[in-house]
Amino acid sequence: MRPSKFSNFIxxxxxxxxxxxxxxxxxxxxxxxYIVQNTAENMMARGLASGFHFLGVESQFDIGMTLIExxxxxxxxxxxxxxxLNTLLVAGIGIFFATIVGFAFGIMRLSSNWxxxxxxxxxxxxxxxxxxxxxxxxxxxxVLRALPKPKESIEFMDSIFLNNRGLFLPDPNFxxxxxxxxxxxxxxIVISIFIFIWSKRRQNRTGITFPAFYVSAxxxxxxxxxxxxxxxxxxSFEIPxxxxxxxxxxxxxxxxxxxxxxxxxxxxxxxxxxxxxxGIMAVSKGQTEAARSVGLKEGLVLRLIIIPQALxxxxxxxxxxxxxxxxNSSLAAAIxxxxxxxxxxxxxxxxxxxxxxxxGMVMGVYLFxxxxxSILMNLFNLTMKVGER
Amino acid sequence: MNNIKNAILxxxxxxxxxxxxxxxxxDTVKDQGFxxxxxxxxxxxxxxxxxxxxxxxxxxDVCRAVSAAIFGDADxxxxxxxxxxxxxxxxxxxxxxxxxxxxxWTLSRDAQIGLExxxxxxxxxxxxxxRKDSGITSAMELDGASVCxxxxxxxxxxxxxxxxxxxxxYEPVVFEKADEVVNAYDEGRCDTYTTDKSGLxxxxxxxxxxxxxxxxxxxxxxxxxxxxVREGDGDWADVVRWSLNAMIEAExxxxxxxxxxxxxxxxxxxxxxxxxxxxGGTGAGLNLGDSWSYDIVSxxxxxxxxxxxxxxxxxxxxxxxxxxxxxxxxxxxVLYAPPAR
Numbered sequence: 001m002r003p004s005k006f007s008n009f010i011x012x013x014x015x016x017x018x019x020x021x022x023x024x025x026x027x028x029x030x031x032x033x034y035i036v037q038n039t040a041e042n043m044m045a046r047g048l049a050s051g052f053h054f055l056g057v058e059s060q061f062d063i064g065m066t067l068i069e070x071x072x073x074x075x076x077x078x079x080x081x082x083x084x085l086n087t088l089l090v091a092g093i094g095i096f097f098a099t100i101v102g103f104a105f106g107i108m109r110l111s112s113n114w115x116x117x118x119x120x121x122x123x124x125x126x127x128x129x130x131x132x133x134x135x136x137x138x139x140x141x142x143v144l145r146a147l148p149k150p151k152e153s154i155e156f157m158d159s160i161f162l163n164n165r166g167l168f169l170p171d172p173n174f175x176x177x178x179x180x181x182x183x184x185x186x187x188x189i190v191i192s193i194f195i196f197i198w199s200k201r202r203q204n205r206t207g208i209t210f211p212a213f214y215v216s217a218x219x220x221x222x223x224x225x226x227x228x229x230x231x232x233x234x235x236s237f238e239i240p241x242x243x244x245x246x247x248x249x250x251x252x253x254x255x256x257x258x259x260x261x262x263x264x265x266x267x268x269x270x271x272x273x274x275x276x277x278x279g280i281m282a283v284s285k286g287q288t289e290a291a292r293s294v295g296l297k298e299g300l301v302l303r304l305i306i307i308p309q310a311l312x313x314x315x316x317x318x319x320x321x322x323x324x325x326x327x328n329s330s331l332a333a334a335i336x337x338x339x340x341x342x343x344x345x346x347x348x349x350x351x352x353x354x355x356x357x358x359x360g361m362v363m364g365v366y367l368f369x370x371x372x373x374s375i376l377m378n379l380f381n382l383t384m385k386v387g388e389r
Numbered sequence: 390m391n392n393i394k395n396a397i398l399x400x401x402x403x404x405x406x407x408x409x410x411x412x413x414x415x416d417t418v419k420d421q422g423f424x425x426x427x428x429x430x431x432x433x434x435x436x437x438x439x440x441x442x443x444x445x446x447x448x449x450d451v452c453r454a455v456s457a458a459i460f461g462d463a464d465x466x467x468x469x470x471x472x473x474x475x476x477x478x479x480x481x482x483x484x485x486x487x488x489x490x491x492x493x494w495t496l497s498r499d500a501q502i503g504l505e506x507x508x509x510x511x512x513x514x515x516x517x518x519x520r521k522d523s524g525i526t527s528a529m530e531l532d533g534a535s536v537c538x539x540x541x542x543x544x545x546x547x548x549x550x551x552x553x554x555x556x557x558x559y560e561p562v563v564f565e566k567a568d569e570v571v572n573a574y575d576e577g578r579c580d581t582y583t584t585d586k587s588g589l590x591x592x593x594x595x596x597x598x599x600x601x602x603x604x605x606x607x608x609x610x611x612x613x614x615x616x617x618v619r620e621g622d623g624d625w626a627d628v629v630r631w632s633l634n635a636m637i638e639a640e641x642x643x644x645x646x647x648x649x650x651x652x653x654x655x656x657x658x659x660x661x662x663x664x665x666x667x668x669g670g671t672g673a674g675l676n677l678g679d680s681w682s683y684d685i686v687s688x689x690x691x692x693x694x695x696x697x698x699x700x701x702x703x704x705x706x707x708x709x710x711x712x713x714x715x716x717x718x719x720x721x722x723v724l725y726a727p728p729a730r
Contacts, residue, residue, distance in 0.1 A: 046481065046503040047620045062549045062561045072549040144576040164577050165535055165560075244533040245580045246560065255578070256562075333540070333565045336573065342540065342563065346474055350541035353502025355478060 039356065054352045055080070061347055063338045065254050076348050083343035084365060090261055090339060091326040091369070097265035098325060099318075102272025107302070109277050120273065127270040133331055135267055140259040140335040147255070150246055159239045167253040168240035178234040181227045188223045192216030256337035260329070268325045272318060279314035280306055311384045319377035323370045330366075340365060414486055414618075414625035415459075415676060423465040426452035427485035430470045430567065433591040434699045434706035435491050435511075444468045448489040450695045451510055451616045453688070454632040455487060458681040463688040472566055474541035477502055480619060487629055488617040491585065493543045498617075507629040509615040510692075512714035512723060514608035515547045516586040518593065521603050523580065528607035532557040537579035539563065539570045544584050547610040571595050581605075585612045587700065587708060594705045628675055635682040637726035639664055639691035641717055646690035653683060663730055671729055682729060692724065693717070 009015060043050050055077040062072055067085040070078055108120035127135070147164040148154065154162040161168040174181075192212075199210035228235070240250030283306050291305040332339035333346060340362060349358045418424040428436035428448060436446040453463040469485050480488045481503055491513070492498075494506040517536075519525045528551070538544045540563050552559045562579055564570045571592050574582040582589065586604060593599045616633065618626045639645070642661050644652055653665035663669040666680040675681065689695065696715065700706045716722025 045621065047500075048481070048503045049501040060549055061545045062552075062559070064561045064563065072553055141572065141576060144573065144578055149577055245531075246533050246535060248533065334569065336537075336562045336564045336569075338563065342565070346540045346565065347545055347563065350474055350477075351497070351546065353477060353498070355481075 043356070049352070049354060050357070052357055054354055054357075059348065059351070061351065063343055064336070065257065065338050076344075076352070079348055080340075080344050080361065083338065083340035086338055086343070087326075087329055087332075087340040087365075088369075090257065090264065090329045090332065090337065093261045094264040094268065094325050094329065095322050097261065098268035098272055098321070101265060101269035102321075103276050105269060105273035106276025106280070109273060110280055124270045124273050127266055128274070132263065132267050132328055133334060136260060136263040136331055136335055139263045140256065143255050143259050143262075150242060153242070153247075159237065161240055161242075161247055163247075164255060165246055166255055167258070168247045169251040169253070170237035170239050171249065171251045173236045173238055175234045175236065178231065180231060181224065181234075184223055184227045185220070188216075188220045192219060195219075254337075256332070256335050259335060260332050260337045264325055264328060267328070268321050271321050271324075275314055275317045275321065276310070278317075279310035279312075282313045283309045308384070312381070315377055315381045315384060319374055322373050322377065326369050326373065327366060414622050415628055418459065418486060418625075422460070423467055424452075424456070424459075424486040425467045425469050425484065426455075427469050427471045427476055427479055427488040427490055428452075429490045430472060432491060432567070432588060433594050434704060434708075435587065435591060436468075436489070437591075438468075438470075445699065447510060447695050447699045448491060448614075448616075450689050450699070451489045451629075451633055452487055454636055454685045455629055457684040457688040458628060458632045458635070458675075458677055461678070461680065461684045461688075463684075472541070473539055474565060476541075477504060480504065480617060483619075486618070486625070491588065491614045492617055493585075493612045494615055495543060503620045504617050505620045505626050507616045507618055507626055508633045509613040510633055511587060511614040513585040513587050513612040513614050515544055515583060515610040515612060516589055516608055517581045517583045517605045518574075518589045518602050519581045519605060521601055525581075525605070528605045528609065529555065529557075531559065531581060533559065534580040535560040535562055535578065537562045537564070537570050537574045537582045538584060539567050540565050542584070543610070543612065548583055551609045567592065568595075585614070587614075587706070590700075590706050590708055624676065628677065631675060631729060632681075632685060634726040635664065635685050635729055636689070636692045636695065637717070637724055638729050639682070639686045640693040641719060641726065644686055644691060646686060646694045649683065649686045660728070660730075669730060 040050065056075050058073050059076050059079045060072045061079075063070055063079065063082050065086060066082045067089065068078070068082060070082050105120045105123055108116050109124065111117045111120070144164050147162065150163045150165055152163070153168075156162075159170045192215075195210075195216050196212045199212040203209055238249045240247040240252075287305055287309065288301060291301040296304065329339060330341040333342040336342070345358055345362045349355055352358070414424075426449075428444060428446075431437050432446070432448075434446055436444055436448040438444050449468070452466045452468070456465045457463040459465070469479065471479050471485075471488075471490060473490075476488055476490055476492065477498070479485050487507075488504075489510075491511065493513075494509065498504050499506055517528050517531065525531065531552075536548060536559050538548065538561065545561070545563065548559070548561065562573065564573060567584075567588075570582060570584075573579060575596050582592070584592070586608065589604050593602055593604070596602060616629050618629055638660075639649075642658070642664065644661060644664055649665075652661065653667065656662055656665060656667075659668060663671055664682045664686070666672065666678075666683045670679055672679040672681050690698070693710075696710055697703070700708045702709050710716055710722075711720065714723045716724065718725040
């Protein structure tokens with residue numbers, strides 16, 4: 001007997017596949033619907049406020065370090081932005097230093113010099129195996145204890161002050177006429193980019209090298225100072241002054257920021273060092289030998305042959321370390337650095353009691369930051385791919 | 390950190406999954422034979438563990454009184470230490486049944502976040518502590534100061550109000566845990582440490598050299614501290630509220646921990662007879678035995694006993710009661726219990 005058209009349809013693999021997928025999808029949707037519905041009902045039943053109206057209400061609290069204008073009459077949304085920017089700041093600085101220190105120690109650990117290799121190894125093994133929170137506390141209280149009181153500040157040239165309230169720097173104020181300097185500054189940067197491109201092309205064509213780095217550095221710095229002098233130094237510095245308890249005026253770096261970035265970058269650097277070591281060791285020895293045999297200097301062997309190939313192995317786990325650093329920055333709450341978790345998931349949550357909304361927003365931020373970092377690193381990785389020739 | 394994660398997870402799980410059924414805490418507590426009491430992580434005189442892990446303090450004694458009223462035994466309590474930030478979440482999530490952790494009664498807490506305050510066991514106000522050698526004698530001299538405090542309290546809002554009202558600048562340095570605030574203040578990170586005055590007196594005992602510090606005279610806020618329960622369970626709130634009231638009323642009628650046995654045996658005063666559980670059947674309305682208030686006084690003590698034992702002048706915390714709002718209304722304070730009848 002021939003199978004009917006109907007059974008043909010039922011036993012078709014595509015039809016079955018679609019069917020099961022549709023069932024799974026509807027179960028997921030039902031589940032989400034149930035959770036949302038139930039949450040809303042329970043919150044009503046327990047008299048919990050809900051919704052996002054609170055974001056427009058005055059926060060009525062202060063924050064110790066703000067990158068934007070903020071006061072107790074600002075809204076909870078402003079507090080959210082302040083926290084977010086502080087988190088981004090500490091993550092950005094942390095990633096920058098962790099990368100530099102991590103690469104340095106990773107390469108040092110592979111050094112043929114016994115002492116250098118052992119120093120790097122000790123650093124990595126010690127730092128990597130002590131919990132981060134302890135390290136943060138250690139640096140914070142070590143920093144606090146080592147620094148003097150405001151009245152006994154360490155001074156540099158009567159304009160930079162260091163004490164246990166932070167590092168106080170002169171704040172540049174640009175008066176009229178200074179915009180020319182900025183335009184010239186950006187123009188010289190653009191010119192230097194062209195110099196780099198031109199020198200690279202000429203080198204590819206003719207093999208003649210050009211000291212592009214020194215020339216453009218001299219150009220940028222030279223034009224900057226020349227324009228400063230030409231416009232008659234339209235810059236004044238607001239120098240921090242000791243008034244009452246603290247220094248007023250000038251720029252200020254709080255010790256919490258210093259301790260936190262220091263601890264985060266030192267800790268993550270130890271992991272990055274291992275990633276770098278793994279990447280370099282993954283480049284076959286023949287590559288090094290070949291590079292040496294064509295007469296490249298040791299530095300050039302590393303820069304032109306090994307690192308570009310190692311980066312392919314390094315970048316994906318390096319991305320992980322960047323994400324870890326960003327997420328670990330939430331330990332800031334322990335030492336009073338006003339990051340997103342302390343300000344928004346801490347103070348704001350306590351004052352409004354709206355845990356679900358606030359924790360949801362904070363989770364959203366960390367998710368977005370992680371995905372964004374991943375995208376950037378994936379794009380970078382694409383440029384590192386083996387070029388098909 | 391784990392505690393916070395647990396508390397938040399607990400809240401999310403319970404709100405997301407468990408259907409709403411929080412009435413009947415009293416029955417649940419009677420069935421399981423104990424209840425969970427949320428306390429601080431160590432504020433001497435209020436809730437503080439000794440080296441053996443036994444908790445004591447006036448906040449702890451509120452929970453002990455509730456336990457005495459329900460079980461006739463003051464020690465059927467499990468203490469859960471919480472940070473200021475975790476405390477409400479822990480209560481909402483059902484991790485604790487009573488929160489007795491120097492918590493200020495405010496409108497937004499009462500109305501917005503699903504809490505019910507069961508009374509006031511300490512009238513407090515926010516103050517400032519400074520180093521003696523700083524030469525500061527008034528909070529009005531604090532312009533430009535760095536101020537250490539901890540997260541998740543009314544303190545943060547009060548200090549913002551205070552400095553704004555007096556047009557003074559300041560730098561808030563906000564820590565998650567009280568111990569870190571004390572540490573940072575001790576290390577000189579801040580010029581002043583602000584919290585409730587009782588808290589200042591208590592935390593001062595933890596400083597390296599307590600005598601080198603002084604609490605400034607100004608009180609910048611009202612901080613009525615009291616036990617808190619979940620909203621929506623009136624029976625349970627009643628038990629906690631009246632356990633506290635019984636302690637206060639017992640003092641008003643001279644019934645103390647040391648004389649309760651003899652006084653109750655020979656009293657002719659009807660109010661005292663009701664407190665002794667001999668008349669009036671006050672337990673029935675609360676679903677407790679009639680001796681509930683007698684048990685509180687004999688096992689824990691009246692309010693005055695508890696105050697003098699933990700925070701009175703003869704303790705390290707050393708807060709004089711006479712002349713403060715915490716004196717009984719008979720002595721010019723504001724402590725006044727509704728009649729237990």
